[in-house]
Each structure stands twice: as structure tokens, then as C-alpha cells.
Amino acid sequence: DTEVTQTPKHLVMGMTNKKSLKCEQHMGHRAMYWYKQKAKKPPELMFVYSYEKLSINESVPSRFSPECPNSSLLNLHLHALQPEDSALYLCASSQGDRVFETQYFGPGTRLLVL
């Protein structure tokens, strides 16, 4: 099973809402990632968790709050987002957090902030 699942597939939220994106993998991977991708732009790394600890935070605004409850799950809590945060949010996982470890991506959550 090389699947990374993400829920929901689509999300529309207002600027005052609080919502969460969820990501799950059952490959025994110990590294999990959140990427943000806007239209016609490359995926941009937001956070990396390695062995359930936050190892990389790419200076992401605090309105995005990641959480790794266990080695299979990764959440991204959203609060007081701005319309410019509308994007495709991709989750990925890999065996370890080295660059040469293949990252397996989920299908993404398409977020629209109104």
C-alpha cells in the first residue's frame, strides 16, 4: 500500500473559520510533509515532521498550525486565513527525511478562503 490519503478533497472557509486538513499513511513512513501549491507555481514546502517531531518550519504564518498525533497521521489546523491562502495543500510521506527518500504524495486538499 503506497497510498497517502487526504481529507477533505475540497474545502471552502471564511476568514473567521477554524478548520483542519487531515493526512494519513500506513506505509510505516517516519517523515511527513505539508506543501502548498498555487496555480502555475511549484509545490512549496511548509512543514516537515520527522519521527513525530517538527523538524522544518519554512517560516509559515502562525495561522497554519501543524500537528502530528502519531506516526501515521498529520493534521494542518487553519485559523483566520486570508484569501491569498487559497491553494492546493499537498501532504507527503517518506521512509526518512533525507532528500533521497522517495516522497509519496496524497491527492491534495483544494482550499478556497472567502
Place this chain on the structure above:
Amino acid sequence: DQQVKQNSPSLSVQEGRISILNCDYTNSMFDYFLWYKKYPAEGPTFLISISSIKDKNEDGRFTVFLNKSAKHLSLHIVPSQPGDSAVYFCAAGPTQGGSEKLVFGKGTKLTVNP
């Protein structure tokens, strides 16, 4: 400042011919390179990679060439098939120096015409 550049947003090729997708990078610390393929409504999937100790890596119809002096890599697909129609992302990263993370290019949309 884009550290990984894919200067062709799109490429159209006839079935059976060769597809050549190009990628340039600027960071001399990058020593591991990957290509990902993305279909609509799916996450990127790993295609092929190459380490800087090699200048060519081949996997079936897919070959990646690396020219370190020019900081350039290319993906050759031969023969191209309609099912290869997708967006192809080049990614690169350092395997040394601490903060290992992949940097992606903007992608090239390949269309293979029957």
C-alpha cells in the same frame, strides 16, 4: 528567486516520438535530482531520480541526464505514449549541509498526441 527552473510551461509531442523535458538549477549545493509526474486531481508521483555522482539514469522508457557543469538536467521519454500526458515537475535538493529539503520547479505540461 527560483532555484529550480523549468522554462517550458508546455510541450506537445507526437505519439512514438521522443519527449525531452528540461530543468535548470542554480544552487551548487544541490546534488540529488528527481522527476515527478502529476495527473489532474492526483498528487505528484515519483518517476526517476539521479545523484550527482552519475550523469545518466535509465528506467524503461525514461532516462534522466545530468550536466553538473551546466547545472542542467533533462528527462527523455522514448517512445512517448498518450498516457504520458501529465505535468512533470523537476525537483532538487542537497544531501549534505543540514536542512535537506526538495525544491520544485513550476512544472512542464506534456501532451502526447495520438
